[in-house]
Amino acid sequence: MASLKDLAKLVGVSPTTVSFALNGRSREMRISEELTERILEAAKQLGYQPNNIAVALRTGQTKIIGLIVEDIANHFFSNLAKTIEDEASRFGYRVVYCSTENMAGKGDELINMLQRQQVDGYLITPDASMEERMTALLKRDIPVVQIDRYLPGLDCPYVMVDNHQGVVSGVEFLLKKKYTRISFVTVDLDMIQMKERKLGFVETMTAHGLFKNKKQLLELPYSSVREDAVERIQAYLEKEKPQAVLFATNYVGILGLRAIKNLQLNVPDDLAVVCFDDNEVFDLCTPAITAIRQPIESMARGAVKILMGEMGVAKKSARKQVKIQTSIVRRDSA
Amino acid sequence: MASLKDLAKLVGVSPTTVSFALNGRSREMRISEELTERILEAAKQLGYQPNNIAVALRTGQTKIIGLIVEDIANHFFSNLAKTIEDEASRFGYRVVYCSTENMAGKGDELINMLQRQQVDGYLITPDASMEERMTALLKRDIPVVQIDRYLPGLDCPYVMVDNHQGVVSGVEFLLKKKYTRISFVTVDLDMIQMKERKLGFVETMTAHGLFKNKKQLLELPYSSVREDAVERIQAYLEKEKPQAVLFATNYVGILGLRAIKNLQLNVPDDLAVVCFDDNEVFDLCTPAITAIRQPIESMARGAVKILMGEMGVAKKSARKQVKIQTSIVRRDSA
DNA sequence: CATTATTGCTAATTCGTTTTAGCCATTGTT
């Protein structure tokens, strides 16, 4: 591929001049308009593309941000990623994304990899295992923003949904519909966002004098196999026979719907359903599933904005701990 | 971050020696075992990470492949991307992915961007607008493999599904169930994979003397708005009242289900449904949707393997035009 | 007319690696 040097040779000037001309520094560097014109012309004609690798090495900036999510094939994360990519591109940044796949150690490995790639900043949905490496990044003043959750031990910006309020509104929605025996099906993941959701449920139910005992909670082992999880939900529903159930995540919701289908329960008459985090699936289910929607766009935008602030590309954000409100998408399942 | 030079200084040897030691060339380059040990030790202690940017500049290899898909938020593509990423990592390659979002010109822009990033190879789901730029890549002997479809004018490897056979099997499946008034709902996209699917339908129906007229085909404008498309399908189904419908893509299928739901049709009694390309949604629908499954994993694996062959990383593949067979996932909708 | 400013451009260094060519000391060969 044609290099800047080739281009210089072609025009018959020094690489320095070409560099100035291409970077719009002609005026400042007193390159005559006529020469600048000729250089630009030649660049176009050669189809010159700057070698970003060389630029990055020289400038120390790759103009790339690293995005680490749990699983890029997951609806929530792939949409998040897409919006982040769009948003970042408006600042001239590219995004490279990677999934931890919930594998121990994978997060660390990915941070290492992105570090070797010299990304300029990080957008991370963290888990506890990454705390050490993230601390190291922060100590070296490398811009990091957490999304969807945060590690309480870290002094690091985050953008997430107000999980507590989200669940509270979901429970209250069910209460208004006169359901009283409500269950909460979640995953036993020790992350802040899951804790907040659980707390939201327990507190609201307790406040209404409806939290009788722990059997209203089903906590699935985080790393259980799909089939096992479905079976556990099935067994639970059969035994406890709640009037309504609130699924704590999209993924759990899908497992739950599978279980409900296996049991041939009639929704919402036998069992009302609300799911935290919406999914294009839900609209097509019969009946369509009511969900607590996370505003994916706002989250992505917010996170990118803060990150750009940290990187000195945009105005530094004042608020660096952002919780965005959820909304209820009323459908037919409750 | 610590550089190789820092490391050399710390150990008290030349950068050359350190480079050899870290790259496992100690034996070959006669670096004593004792010194090698000391270097490795110091590297670990410093937490040394090679700067891939510098490596890439020097070696001319980024160990990155560029993946261009239509829309990363789409179930099919995000799963494809995920498998490709896994597969590539087994060869020591990273993947950066981008979506064309069906926007004119975006594909070219993305190829440019990846070119500037100096990616070592390309995996592309092409559209006609990219032909020129892809030709340019091929002329420069840059490895490119097409996925999911191909441009007939290009001498370039591809991995895709046998669309023709897939639709044939779908139609025959419906015929075996004694449906005779079958419709095919597709999108008026002038790409080979869509042509093959349409042809598969028309040919099979004709062979059985069941292709009466063009009204058995509904071709939606490619870039129509979601709501418009749903409405058109609705109107079509009401007017033509087919016994069974075969949706040509996942996306069209979802629109179709929406339409069917709006019409409150009873599936499969009022209308049987089969969709080309499976989706996790389909299993949860009531009734669950029968689908023609594309083996995403095989496609991803096949494409990566050919690409690695082209890049000289793996054995060069003999077959470079691969069509993979589909299978029918029998559920309740037909 | 001598000095200083300005204009228009370039040589040379740098970023962090890899790699080629080669240096010095020791050992082996005749």
Next chain:
DNA sequence: AACAATGGCTAAAACGAATTAGCAATAATG
């Protein structure tokens, strides 16, 4: 004892751009 072979290491160049410092020619100034 002279010479080659080997062992153990390093100096320097290169990749492709950005940038700093500066050079020559012309114009402006007193």
